[in-house]
């Protein structure tokens with residue numbers, strides 16, 4: 001209690017003024033002419049590491065209702081529950097064992113990865129996990145890594161198609177995927193599964209061979225899933241635009257010759273968990289780091305526009321190798337997630353699947369209690385909710401996002417156009433503020449928390465009062481006590497359902513005066529302005 005009192009006292013007395021903005025940020029009433037096409041529904045989506053899907057979803061006798069509550073919250077905001085891609089590195093290790101009683105039998109080999117099993121068997125009950133989240137659509141990832149390497153891998157492909165297609169019947173299937181990051185197969189630091197000669201030609205021939213085998217199994221076991229409208233893929237799911245396999249060359253070599261690629265899926269990480277020099281402020285809470293990381297994706301998207309296939313990120317998060325403690329699991333990463341996703345939307349990336357795994361540092365939530373991580377909603381989830389709130393219902397309306405360029409790279413702003421009209425503005429103040437000293441939550445900082453004003457010049461017809469909703473916490477280093485618009489989604493309260501907090505102000509409004517509107521933001525916080 002003493003500590004809570006001290007925090008509130010700090011909050012009221014020690015804010016200081018850091019910066020005075022001189023020119024207003026211009027916001028137009030209709031989308032700027034180069035604004036990207038409207039977003040796809042379920043823009044806010046997830047990718048779940050294949051080996052950990054049963055942790056996240058549970059099974060028929062023990063569904064994970066906490067995860068389901070968190071997905072429902074996002075569905076309520078955007079009109080569609082997040083789409084779930086079940087895949088990642090372990091999709092290419094998974095072998096089917098029909099006599100395995102458990103859903104998974106994974107073995108971690110620390111020399112290959114400390115975070116996920118590189119030897120993995122799945123049993124029939126694995127597929128029960130597709131039945132626990134009502135109204136959710138999935139992308140199931142088949143194993144190309146081993147499928148194109150040895151007979152056990154190929155047998156797994158043939159044996160799991162019937163199990164997966166039956167589990168995903170009744171509208172649960174979005175699309176399939178065959179292979180995760182095949183550009184790394186010949187060089188993977190977790191152990192190569194292809195010879196050095198592996199190139200676009202060999203990839204395309206194996207992908208076509210495998211996907212045709214999937215289709216013929218579907219014709220046998222789930223014939224209703226073979227029409228053009230119901231059968232297709234997320235592909236090529238490369239680790240990035242400039243890896244060992246060049247995405248444009250895979251298309252030139254005929255990857256889509258069967259015309260079954262429904263979405264062009266690319267992967268992205270802003271940096272690496274153990275990369276030298278990675279910090280919260282320089283790498284994560286940094287708009288230029290996002291812009292630089294996304295530039296090659298945006299260029300690839302433009303180069304692929306001739307195909308007419310929508311471009312998405314099928315797997316992404318802050319730092320590869322599952323994130324860094326103190327960085328990827330902090331409130332700073334939630335602010336990054338808001339900036340990153342809105343920036344992706346602004347360049348025309350039409351859906352983003354944030355990658356998750358049990359004990360992953362960047363995870364939006366920990367679905368089960370383990371000896372490494374407590375069960376619970378983690379800061380990045382609050383960033384996901386803020387993205388969903390900024391986009392609003394994508395089923396009812398066409399939504400476009402425009403980036404409002406700012407000079408300072410530790411902040412960003414966006415406008416949301418709904419049905420072609422300005423509806424919301426988001427501001428993300430990513431200047432780091434530590435509320436604890438030297439990264440220890442025992443010693444509370446006495447450094448005043450700066451506050452900055454952001455002034456927007458709004459169109460003539462936008463007068464009166466503007467609603468303000470905030471994403472906040474005690475500082476960028478906070479790993480708990482996060483709120484979005486006065487709501488907590490924490491496990492401890494209502495198992496992930498929204499709960500109104502009584503210590504956070506809501507219903508705030510600011511007034512348009514002389515065609516401008518100003519909002520004040522504490523360092524390390526974000527706000528969304530809602531025009532009437």
Ligand SMILES: *[C@@H]1O[C@H](CO)[C@@H](O)[C@H](O)[C@H]1NC(C)=O
Pocket residue numbers: 017018019020021452453518520
């Ligand atoms: C920020 O805005 C508030 C309220 O409009 C005002 O009182 C304060 O002086 C402003 N600060 C700066 C630095 O402009």
Ligand SMILES: *[C@@H]1O[C@H](CO)[C@@H](O)[C@H](O)[C@H]1NC(C)=O
Pocket residue numbers: 097098099100101121
């Ligand atoms: C398959 O599962 C059964 C039952 O757990 C086990 O006895 C067998 O060794 C497993 N096979 C492999 C290849 O792991």
Ligand SMILES: *[C@@H]1O[C@H](CO)[C@@H](O)[C@H](O)[C@H]1NC(C)=O
Pocket residue numbers: 058059060061062101102103125
């Ligand atoms: C279902 O999940 C529960 C809880 O994790 C577990 O105890 C049980 O073994 C699982 N059932 C199967 C068939 O894997």
Ligand SMILES: *[C@@H]1O[C@H](CO)[C@@H](O)[C@H](O)[C@H]1NC(C)=O
Pocket residue numbers: 100105106107119121
């Ligand atoms: C799990 O896999 C390991 C490694 O392949 C194997 O030794 C063990 O027997 C398997 N356990 C079961 C229950 O299948």
Ligand SMILES: *[C@@H]1O[C@H](CO)[C@@H](O)[C@H](O)[C@H]1NC(C)=O
Pocket residue numbers: 148149150191192193194195
């Ligand atoms: C299978 O993977 C091994 C490495 O584990 C590699 O040496 C071999 O070339 C691969 N075989 C094929 C057919 O890709």
Ligand SMILES: *[C@@H]1O[C@H](CO)[C@@H](O)[C@H](O)[C@H]1NC(C)=O
Pocket residue numbers: 197199200201202249
């Ligand atoms: C891939 O390698 C094969 C020979 O191993 C060659 O015929 C083919 O042209 C190469 N493809 C590309 C895209 O370099």
Ligand SMILES: *[C@@H]1O[C@H](CO)[C@@H](O)[C@H](O)[C@H]1NC(C)=O
Pocket residue numbers: 147148149154209210
């Ligand atoms: C497809 O791949 C399987 C497994 O490697 C192989 O047995 C089969 O011959 C391949 N088919 C073609 C047409 O390449």
Ligand SMILES: *[C@@H]1O[C@H](CO)[C@@H](O)[C@H](O)[C@H]1NC(C)=O
Pocket residue numbers: 032034035036346347348405
């Ligand atoms: C649109 O043009 C503005 C001004 O040149 C630029 O800052 C922005 O990046 C462009 N947006 C897109 C999506 O290309």
Ligand SMILES: *[C@@H]1O[C@H](CO)[C@@H](O)[C@H](O)[C@H]1NC(C)=O
Pocket residue numbers: 371372
């Ligand atoms: C932590 O849990 C894992 C997985 O259940 C287990 O293998 C490991 O031995 C446990 N470690 C400790 C220190 O208890």
Ligand SMILES: *[C@@H]1O[C@H](CO)[C@@H](O)[C@H](O)[C@H]1NC(C)=O
Pocket residue numbers: 432433434437438439477
């Ligand atoms: C916050 O704390 C971390 C860890 O002690 C430190 O590296 C960083 O520089 C601090 N940031 C600020 C803005 O004080």
Ligand SMILES: *[C@@H]1O[C@H](CO)[C@@H](O)[C@H](O)[C@H]1NC(C)=O
Pocket residue numbers: 437438443
């Ligand atoms: C924080 O780090 C500084 C510089 O290393 C040190 O002087 C100070 O005593 C530390 N404070 C706490 C509370 O650990």
Ligand SMILES: *[C@@H]1O[C@H](CO)[C@@H](O)[C@H](O)[C@H]1NC(C)=O
Pocket residue numbers: 004007008480481482501503504
């Ligand atoms: C508000 O209350 C929640 C839940 O009790 C707590 O976690 C959080 O730290 C509080 N926030 C502030 C600013 O005191």
